[in-house]
Amino acid sequence: MSENLDQISEQYKIVVRDLMKVYRRGQKEVIALRGVDFEVSEGEFLSIIGPSGSGKSTLLKMLGALDKPTAGVILYDGHSVNALDDRRSMLYRRQKVGFVWQIGNLVPGLSALKNVILPMKLAGAPSSASTERATMLLETLGLADRMNHKPNQLSGGENQRVAICVALANSPELLLGDEITGELDSETTEVVMDSLKRTNKEFGTTVINVTHNPKVAEYADRVLRIRDGLIEGQKHILYGDITEIDAKGRMVIPDTIRRLAGLGKRVVLRATSDGLLISPLDTSGEASSGQDASIE
Numbered sequence: 637m638s639e640n641l642d643q644i645s646e647q648y649k650i651v652v653r654d655l656m657k658v659y660r661r662g663q664k665e666v667i668a669l670r671g672v673d674f675e676v677s678e679g680e681f682l683s684i685i686g687p688s689g690s691g692k693s694t695l696l697k698m699l700g701a702l703d704k705p706t707a708g709v710i711l712y713d714g715h716s717v718n719a720l721d722d723r724r725s726m727l728y729r730r731q732k733v734g735f736v737w738q739i740g741n742l743v744p745g746l747s748a749l750k751n752v753i754l755p756m757k758l759a760g761a762p763s764s765a766s767t768e769r770a771t772m773l774l775e776t777l778g779l780a781d782r783m784n785h786k787p788n789q790l791s792g793g794e795n796q797r798v799a800i801c802v803a804l805a806n807s808p809e810l811l812l813g814d815e816i817t818g819e820l821d822s823e824t825t826e827v828v829m830d831s832l833k834r835t836n837k838e839f840g841t842t843v844i845n846v847t848h849n850p851k852v853a854e855y856a857d858r859v860l861r862i863r864d865g866l867i868e869g870q871k872h873i874l875y876g877d878i879t880e881i882d883a884k885g886r887m888v889i890p891d892t893i894r895r896l897a898g899l900g901k902r903v904v905l906r907a908t909s910d911g912l913l914i915s916p917l918d919t920s921g922e923a924s925s926g927q928d929a930s931i932e
């Protein structure tokens with residue numbers, strides 16, 4: 637059953653497996669991702685759509701190494717993103733990833749051009765090359781006559797296009813967008829999404845864009861639907877949860893999982909290469925038949 641992740645990651649830019657995220661606040665736990673699996677090809681434009689609270693932003697933060705998952709793995713070019721230490725996470729974010737958020741994170745006092753130059757300056761790029769690249773990016777996204785305007789002199793859609801240029805400044809391989817058109821009307825949304833599409837096609841940037849708007853999702857090559865922390869249509873996990881094993885080896889298996897896996901009062905435990913396999917004990921009249929629950 638266990639797949640060869642090395643082989644899979646040779647085919648894909650990004651491989652996500654069994655990704656789980658539990659937020660803990662005091663005694664309260666929120667399971668934001670319950671075992672998410674997907675792959676992204678190099679140069680692909682992927683939309684992730686789902687209702688509010690389904691785990692979209694959480695997933696994007698893990699992909700951008702802004703936070704660590706509770707369990708599971710993200711392989712980028714075959715390397716584990718979640719295993720990176722703080723310094724390497726920072727380098728991954730700086731060298732590989734560009735972020736665009738719902739509300740553009742532009743510096744208010746700087747012109748569009750200077751906003752796009754800034755990340756290159758911070759990365760130590762020479763000033764003439766930075767100005768040239770910033771100009772090219774702004775022109776490509778249709779902002780040639782807006783270069784010297786400051787954010788408060790630009791429309792919402794123009795601001796978001798400048799934000800895309802800022803994200804592209806240091807030539808990231810991966811662009812992550814979180815509800816980037818969330819504040820825009822439908823006409824402006826089209827302009828911004830066309831720009832994102834152009835970015836993907838002209839620069840070959842891999843794009844993962846999160847939205848709850850089906851029209852926005854349509855711009856992508858492929859759409860993944862997320863609900864309650866799981867990708868819809870994902871086959872091999874019936875339901876994921878996280879539990880703890882106490883010092884005496886006791887573990888609470890949540891009711892839903894027990895029901896789905898057909899676990900009765902007594903179970904069989906097997907250590908496998910994937911983790912612990914807990915199966916119903918097949919004695920007539922006792923355990924109900926059902927599927928195995930594999931808990932790593």
Ligand SMILES: Nc1ncnc2c1ncn2[C@@H]1O[C@H](COP(=O)(O)OP(=O)(O)OP(=O)(O)O)[C@@H](O)[C@H]1O
Binds near residue numbers: 691693695
């Ligand atoms: N830092 C946090 N601490 C505790 N719970 C969190 C935290 N961040 C997110 N959550 C919870 O995790 C779940 C998923 O949140 P997330 O922000 O990923 O959803 P989303 O799909 O991006 O929603 P939206 O469309 O509203 O932005 C929600 O139940 C949310 O309340």
Ligand SMILES: [Mg+2]
Binds near residue numbers: 692693694814
């Ligand atoms: Mg969100």
